[in-house]
Amino acid sequence: MKKKMIIIGNLIILASIICFCGYKIYQKNHSIVLEFGMFAGSNWDVANANSYVIIDKVIAQFEAEHPGVKVHYTSGIRKTDYSEWYAQQVLIGKTPDVAMILSDDFDKLVSLDVLENLDDMADNDSSFHAEDYYTTALNTGKYRGAQYALPYETVPTLMFVNKSLLNHEGFMVPESDWTWDDMYDICSKITKDLNKDGIIDQFGTCNYSWQEAAYSNGAVLFDEDGKECYFTDQRVIDSVKFAKKLSDLNQGQNVSQDKFDAGNVAFMPLTFADYRTYKTYPYKIKKYSTFKWDCITLPSGPEGDNVSEVNTLLMGIAKQSKHKDLAWELLKLFTYDKDIQLDIFRYSQGASVLKSVTSSKEAEVILSEDTDERERVIDNTLLDVVIEKGIIAPKFNKYHETMILAEGEINKILSDDKNVESTLKIIQRNVISFLKQ
Amino acid sequence: MGDKGIGYVKYIMLIINIVAVSFPAIFIYITTEKICDFYTARSFIGRTNSIPKKPDWILVTTILLLVCLLVSFLLREFVYRERMSFVYSSLAFDFLTSCVLMMVLNFNYNGILFWVFANIIYYVQDKVKMIFMLLAILIYVCTDHEFLTINYHLYSINDYISYYNANTQQYLIGGFNVLESLNIIVFILFCIYVIQKQQGIIEKVNYLYSQLSQKNEELENANEELKQLADIKEKMGKTKERNRLAREIHDTLGHTLTGISAGIDACLTMIDSNPQVTKKQLEVIAKVTRDGIGEIRRSVSELRPDALDRLSLESAIRKMIENMTSVTQAEVFFQCDSENLKFDEDEENTIYRVIQESITNALRHGKASKIWVTIRKENSALHLQIQDNGIGCTDMKKGFGTKHMQERIQMLHGTVSYKSENGFLVDAVIPIRWGEEYD
Structure with missing residues (x-):
């Protein structure tokens, strides 16, 4: 009996040694594969023909630097499907080692414990300095003070200006430190009935909402966790009042984007990505070709600054990744390598998340390519300031639903002539109770 | 209520646990497939607070661990039943396996503990059975899913059940709850069996003990009587010996001395008239005396150690x-x-x-x-x-x-x-x- 047991024991030990050796040999012969999650096209809902250029370049460089490591990605996932695709990978337990993270998904993924906390990796990497990133961009990837994702590409919101219209009406393009009053002054003089049919057909603004006004007036709508809201804050009240004042100029007419495209609106907020797409070939002939236009900062309110919302595309590492060190290297190559980040200006529509790249001479050269020499090019030092000072939209779970609720009510103020203060008090109450549900 | 009854209870419990353990693993795996097929993953994870890391891995591990438990049970029950060292180590193995199983299932089902503890209670000594019963209940309460969710990120089968429509949800939740309750009921039944059996043994022991003490008392009484009898016998022996001594003295010494005394009296009367006869008479007396001495010696020799x-x-x-x-x-x-x-x-x-x-x-x-x-x-x-x-x-x-x-x-x-x-x-x-x- 005892002999039998010893034999069985030895056999088990032998079998496990063989298994272990086999596994090691298998590992050696089969290269490590890093899964990369990405979507095709632009994160900023603009056309992008070069979505794989940077990715392929990064992968080629990474594979050259790390022999035996392959990076694999699934191509052809559109941005609209990406969130679903990523969620499916998470559910079936095949979360890509490194992946683009949509800002709407970020909070949920962190709270589901899907993304790796990058603080330790960043601290242990002496070649990595978080200060090199724009604070705004970096903060987008933070959750309760910890870094769960790094920024890859960032896009601030800018004010599109119809230069032809302004010049025609005798105005110059405003300076970058212009104010609400400057804007209202121009809008009130521009809003006209040109063909004298009793309906206004030239407008001051389009799509400029109370929210843009609130950002540039220093207002904060929610706390970080989405437990509190501040709709009755004086700065919010002033913003809504300003938006109402602008909207009143249009005498109840709805100003759609078509009117801006047709050249009948002076100002419209759009993203830097729109600017980059439609300012350069081939898309420059598609839109806004009948008038000259440019981008400037948004006007500052009495208590705020010339700031606007900044959107950032994030990349994160999966918590269950088996090759975190390699994943970190790949993530760093995407987000921290100066050449790759400069490629964002070349092949994408956003701006680099590294301060040194966005404010560099090379970036300026790329930005001025393809534009008419007579036109003014957006100043990359201005861009630098706009990104650094930019505002990040809250990311808590109920944010979108809450904003739909609030916006519906505020739109009623703008159209129905309701009292601003008392309506905001009601909104405040409703939103609080919704947040506490 | 014998071992056969307990055997049946164990089999029922085994079946319930196999079903209840594999249910969350299989259900989560199938539901995950379904969610992906219908492209509802994003909205699903939007509603949940935690998700399992790898549903396929969970399914495979759960089935493997279940097989381990089953093999351990079969070996213990049918092959190495007599070897207590194997029985105890297999019970310890079962406990560890069930702990791993609960962790793999994120405590969505912890009734497997009752299965393990039922086996432990079945094999341990009567004195500690109660302790293990309480321990089972304590660990069961401490590993409650809702309770642990307060502090830990645990995926919940209810999130996956809520993916289905209300009607199916009711059936699924109801079915799973029935399994859990059934398991508890069977465990309680098992405990009752064990307690009743234990009670029977205690009663038997008490009965035997009372019989033993009764016999002991009887034995003591008999001993006492025996002692008295021995005393009496000793006294009787002494009396007998005294009687013999008295008889001996009377028969030999008394006889001889009487003879000597009578002879000497005769000599005294004859000594003056007939010294010759007296001399003869004295010789006779001397002989009688010597005979007497011999007699006495014989008597005494009977008293020697x-x-x-x-x-x-x-x-x-x-x-x-x-x-x-x-x-x-x-x-x-x-x-x-x-x-x-x-x-x-x-x-x-x-x-x-x-x-x-x-x-x-x-x-x-x-x-x-x-x-x-x-x-x-x-x-x-x-x-x-x-x-x-x-x-x-x-x-x-x-x-x-x-x-x-x-x-x-x-x-x-x-x-x-x-x-x-x-x-x-x-x-x-x-x-x-x-x-x-x-x-």
Whole structure:
């Protein structure tokens, strides 16, 4: 009996040694594969023909630097499907080692414990300095003070200006430190009935909402966790009042984007990505070709600054990744390598998340390519300031639903002539109770 | 309610647990597939608070662990039932396996504990069964899913159930809850079986114990009676011996003395008139006296110590010493330079009694641990010395049997002296009647 047991024991030990050796040999012969999650096209809902250029370049460089490591990605996932695709990978337990993270998904993924906390990796990497990133961009990837994702590409919101219209009406393009009053002054003089049919057909603004006004007036709508809201804050009240004042100029007419495209609106907020797409070939002939236009900062309110919302595309590492060190290297190559980040200006529509790249001479050269020499090019030092000072939209779970609720009510103020203060008090109450549900 | 009943309960429990353990793993795996097929993953993870890391891995691990538990159960129940070392190690293995299983399932089902504890309770000693029952309930409560979710990120089967429509949800939740409750009920049933069985054994033990104490009492009574009987018998023996002595004295000594007395009276009357006849008469009296002495000797010989009757003096002494040392801690050294210790009965008796009395004194009064007995012949006398290493005796009293000893020795015209330094010494010199004979 005892002999039998010893034999069985030895056999088990032998079998496990063989298994272990086999596994090691298998590992050696089969290269490590890093899964990369990405979507095709632009994160900023603009056309992008070069979505794989940077990715392929990064992968080629990474594979050259790390022999035996392959990076694999699934191509052809559109941005609209990406969130679903990523969620499916998470559910079936095949979360890509490194992946683009949509800002709407970020909070949920962190709270589901899907993304790796990058603080330790960043601290242990002496070649990595978080200060090199724009604070705004970096903060987008933070959750309760910890870094769960790094920024890859960032896009601030800018004010599109119809230069032809302004010049025609005798105005110059405003300076970058212009104010609400400057804007209202121009809008009130521009809003006209040109063909004298009793309906206004030239407008001051389009799509400029109370929210843009609130950002540039220093207002904060929610706390970080989405437990509190501040709709009755004086700065919010002033913003809504300003938006109402602008909207009143249009005498109840709805100003759609078509009117801006047709050249009948002076100002419209759009993203830097729109600017980059439609300012350069081939898309420059598609839109806004009948008038000259440019981008400037948004006007500052009495208590705020010339700031606007900044959107950032994030990349994160999966918590269950088996090759975190390699994943970190790949993530760093995407987000921290100066050449790759400069490629964002070349092949994408956003701006680099590294301060040194966005404010560099090379970036300026790329930005001025393809534009008419007579036109003014957006100043990359201005861009630098706009990104650094930019505002990040809250990311808590109920944010979108809450904003739909609030916006519906505020739109009623703008159209129905309701009292601003008392309506905001009601909104405040409703939103609080919704947040506490 | 025997082992068969408990066996059935165990099988039912095994089936319930196999179903209940595999249900979350299989259900989560299938639902995940379904969610992906219908492209509802994003909205699904938007509603959940935690998700399992790898549903396929969970499914495979769960089935593997279940197989481990099953194999362990079968081996324990049918192959190595008698080997307690295997039984206990397999129970420990079951406990560890079930802990891993609960962790893999994120405590969505922890009823497997009851299965493990039912087995433990079945095999452990009766005294600790209760402890294990309480332990099972305690761990079950502590590993409650809702309770643990407060502090830990645990995926919940309810999130996956909520993916289905309300009607299916009710069936799924109901079914799973029924399984869990059934498992608890069967466990309670099992405990009741075990407790009842244990109760039966206790009652039996109590019954046997009461019978035992009754028998014990009876035995004590019988012992007491026996003691009384022995006393009576001893007294009867003494009376019988006295009667025999009285008869002996009456028959021999009385007869002889009466004859002698009558003969001497006749001689007294005849001595002056007929000295010749008187002389003859006296010769007759002398013969009668000698016969009487013989008779007395015979009577006395019947009163001699047993050992002396049966054995030679030396053997008797050795036997006596052996008896003494066997009942005490003391050592007795016996030395005798005379090869053949064969004396008259009265001499042998005296020597025997002196040695016996001296040793008794040395042990009782001297508290001696070593006693030396030497017998040697010197100038046709026997030197008898009994030396001990006890505390001795400064104030000699002739009460400790020494008086008796002295009388015996004096009767044989011998001398005895006592010395009390370095223990106690009895030194007796007995003139032996070598060749002296009475007939």
